[in-house]
Amino acid sequence: MIDFRSDTVTQPSPYMREAMAKAPVGDDVYGDDPTVNELEAWTAQRHGFEAALFTSSGTQANLLGILAHCQRGDEYLCGQQAHNYKYEAGGAAILGSVQPQPIENNPDGTLCFEKLAAAIKPDDIHFAQTKLLSLENTIGGKVLPLEYLAKARKFVDQHDLLLHLDGARVYNAAVALNVDITEISQHFDSMTICLSKGLGAPIGSLLLGSKAYIERARRLRKMVGGGMRQAGILAAAGKIALTENIERLADDHANAHYLAQQLGQLDGFNTADFPTQTNIVYANVDRKIDLTAIATHLKSQGILFSPSYHPMRLVTHLNVTREDIDTFIKALKQQL
């Protein structure tokens, strides 16, 4: 199968599976799993935080991340397109009684500071209490500029807010900018990392922050049923994801550029409006083209993409090669 639906579809490599099989494990709810403990300690240190927490998913890491910052009746500022607003089933509101205050994202994925400032609630009994600004990087494949992150830090300091990063794909941002990850992470009070997307682990995310914050998150993780037992089998894969699979993200980005360029040459596909920054390619597709029918047909040839996105969205990852892209373009051409 050639699968462009998401970078979540990556298969663990034989090397990763071997490390998983050999990982020393214990009961992580008792704090006894040496492989989880090592991953959490290493990740915290590597990214400049005091502590880290291994979670079952990015959604869970964001949920715990927001709930460990905010009390019932508090609110967090975020983008209208933010994953932790739009795509996480309203978890922070439902499970934490934390109200989101979304702001329309600028075309580059940033949030306008004037609009954010206007949305901060005054200290008044009528209002929820604004506690947190949550950013996302990359967002829709777009990289937030480093200068913007520095300004966001200044903004939250001025307004006495905390700053969270949904960094599901933060390594795609670091690789695209060609900077060390700490150039990004240094600005945030808390940050998540997805191990199971472009980094190629089968399961798992991390939440990073201060020691006290991670202790609160650990209690919340137990509450939502996220306390895992011999989780070192997964943490072993996560460690390899973070040590072996970072630099190769540049290949995914180069492949995405190539895919955008090839796709943009086909009649009815416009990729020019969506400059590719990382591993996600977008295209406006002529309405006369029946993408659903094409997706069904290509599936029978072992090629998967999601026809339901507008614009069309294709994702490159470690199981997509340049030859796979050529195969896809050729198969697509035959359907036009």
Ligand SMILES: *Cc1c(COP(=O)(O)O)cnc(C)c1O
């Ligand atoms: C995928 C994703 C998540 C959630 O991760 P899951 O592991 O799928 O729950 C959170 N934020 C962003 C930006 C994502 O892309």
